[in-house]
Amino acid sequence: MKKVIFSILLVGTSLGVNAQNIFPANGGVGIGTSSPTTKLQVNEGDVTIYGLNTSRYLRFTQDNLQGGFINYDGTNNILNIGVNNVNSTDNTNDMNAISIARANGNIGIGTTTPDMKLTVKGNIHAEEVKIDLSVPAPDYVFKKEYNLRTIEDLEQYIKENSHLPEIPSAKEFEENGVLQGEMDMNLLKKIEELTLYIIQQEKKLQKLEALDAKYIELQKRLDKLEAQN
Incomplete structure (x- = not known):
């Protein structure tokens, strides 16, 4: 019996001053605490x-x-x-x-x-994603000094490359993936350029309509003169 008690004391000494907390009444193990609230609780220490x-x-x-x-x-x-x-x-x-x-x-x-x-x-499923831009928003497209490609140049580029300028090809997409923020800005730039093309075409259409109205007016005058003769 003495040997058993002595062995227990040796184990307790080797485990430190809190050795008495190894098997408390609630069945938990406490290190640094005499009243663990879980099966294993370590107070003020690392594992x-x-x-x-x-x-x-x-x-x-x-x-x-x-x-x-x-x-x-x-x-x-x-x-x-x-x-x-x-x-x-x-x-x-x-x-x-x-x-x-x-x-x-x-x-x-x-x-x-x-x-x-x-x-x-x-x-990825999310309600919203916020991206901090690493490239500037392309509002510079609307500046007077911006050099917008002509429709003819754009058509020629598409014929030669089969994709829009400054937009990667299908092969590049497959190999490198897409950087979302950069791609969004490139697409926005194309939308803004498209808006400028639409404005240009609208102005040309308005001029044609004005010429057409003048032509109709001149035709009416000509018809009136011919009727008088």
Whole structure:
């Protein structure tokens, strides 16, 4: 009996002054506290799970049901947060919902190799998206000094390139994707240029209508003179 008590004392000493909190009455484990309110409570301290170039998991599971996990991939230096579909430590059942790459701080959703601050492999559903512009809005198109292409030049460019000027080709879209803010501004520029073309055509139409009205008036006078003769 003395040996048992002595062994308990040794364990308590090795765990520190709060060793008496390991098995409190409520079944919780307390470190730095004598009254843990959860199964494990650490007060004013950190928890370290060490491993060199290994994969470390904190798993949340249900019997024969789905669960979740937090995983640090030490080999690739990536933190993964996700879910799995069975109560298992087999990582082939894991679905990484969010991955954070240590090399650049990028966050990936549906991918463990995010190449931007946020990379999403899939669709995004949102009520609104705000984009800070890296390029100026093209209101300069309406300045007098702006050199607007002629319709003839525009037609020739389209014949030669099969796409609008300053807009990537279909092949470039497929290879490089689209930078949304930049593309929106390029499309806005084309809309503004189109507006100027419409205004030009409207002015030409008004001149033609004025000439047509003069022609009709002259024709009436001519008809009147011929009638008098």
